[in-house]
Amino acid sequence: MIISGALAALCLSVAWDLQREARARMELRWGVVLAVPLLAGGLIFGLRAARALLSPGTIVAEVAADSGLNVAAAFGYLIIALVFQLTLVALVVTRGVVELRRSSRYDALTGLLNRRAMQAALEEQAQRSRRLGEPFSVLMLDADHFKTVNDVQGHAAGDRALQHLGTVLAAQMRDIDRVGRWGGEEFVVLLPGASLAQAREVAERLRERVQALPLRWQDRAVALTLSAGASQWSEAGDELSALLARADAALYRAKAAGRNRVEAEPAPGTPRVGLVS
Numbered sequence: 001m002i003i004s005g006a007l008a009a010l011c012l013s014v015a016w017d018l019q020r021e022a023r024a025r026m027e028l029r030w031g032v033v034l035a036v037p038l039l040a041g042g043l044i045f046g047l048r049a050a051r052a053l054l055s056p057g058t059i060v061a062e063v064a065a066d067s068g069l070n071v072a073a074a075f076g077y078l079i080i081a082l083v084f085q086l087t088l089v090a091l092v093v094t095r096g097v098v099e100l101r102r103s104s105r106y107d108a109l110t111g112l113l114n115r116r117a118m119q120a121a122l123e124e125q126a127q128r129s130r131r132l133g134e135p136f137s138v139l140m141l142d143a144d145h146f147k148t149v150n151d152v153q154g155h156a157a158g159d160r161a162l163q164h165l166g167t168v169l170a171a172q173m174r175d176i177d178r179v180g181r182w183g184g185e186e187f188v189v190l191l192p193g194a195s196l197a198q199a200r201e202v203a204e205r206l207r208e209r210v211q212a213l214p215l216r217w218q219d220r221a222v223a224l225t226l227s228a229g230a231s232q233w234s235e236a237g238d239e240l241s242a243l244l245a246r247a248d249a250a251l252y253r254a255k256a257a258g259r260n261r262v263e264a265e266p267a268p269g270t271p272r273v274g275l276v277s
């Protein structure tokens with residue numbers, strides 16, 4: 001009776017935990033179905049324990065009559081139920097790992113690459129460019145007067161505006177381009193193969209799209225604009241930090257010149273001709 005009771009309690013508590021886990025982590029509303037074998041096992045052992053308590057003589061007689069079969073059937077059933085449940089545990093763990101990988105790479109609010117993933121993409125591109133001489137450019141983009149959006153429309157509208165900006169930017173990218181949220185209301189774009197003039201054109205297109213597509217928020221149109229700075233990787237021993245600093249300096253100039261505009265910062269020793277608007 002004690003063994004059956006303990007097994008019943010074990011089966012039922014594990015079944016309860018697993019179905020709760022399956023529903024919460026895997027969003028399976030029918031998660032309870034996956035726990036059925038253990039639930040059934042718990043009930044069977046529970047009934048055996050109850051019968052042993054109420055009528056010990058019957059159980060003793062049953063076990064004595066057919067003990068080998070009894071024990072084999074119980075163990076067989078237990079093993080099938082355990083295999084089933086271990087499969088479920090593996091599914092739950094796999095799901096957790098996938099979620100973890102995703103959240104370590106993507107920004108939770110916008111769904112764009114996060115800063116760490118963007119930094120890795122930039123480093124990878126820099127290595128390729130050092131090896132193969134492949135040109136590339138970066139853009140630093142920053143929403144204008146974003147504090148006012150938060151202050152006037154509320155923080156929820158600000159969040160929604162960042163998602164909106166992320167969607168607009170991502171929609172303009174080629175397959176090989178990468179766009180990430182650098183932090184706050186700032187975004188970075190990696191443009192493999194692009195010259196500074198081409199990067200400037202892309203930034204101008206992004207700026208126009210953002211201006212043309214205001215955020216719809218509670219039946220109102222909230223105007224959004226962004227400023228952009230562009231810089232190009234220089235073959236003459238450039239560093240990623242220097243490349244980003246140039247894009248940042250160009251962005252700073254765009255802000256200082258009135259916002260909603262694009263500026264480009266050539267590498268040292270490169271002419272500015274045709275780049276400054």
Ligand SMILES: Nc1nc2c(ncn2[C@@H]2O[C@H](COP(=O)(O)OP(=O)(O)OP(=O)(O)O)[C@@H](O)[C@H]2O)c(=O)[nH]1
Nearest residue numbers: 142143144145146147148150155158159184185255
């Ligand atoms: N809603 C929301 N606001 C954010 C988030 N991250 C940063 N911000 C806000 O973005 C605003 C940035 O303000 P500032 O740095 O003063 O820049 P700005 O108002 O855009 O002005 P300029 O950049 O000079 O045009 C701050 O109010 C931050 O709180 C976020 O995830 N959600």
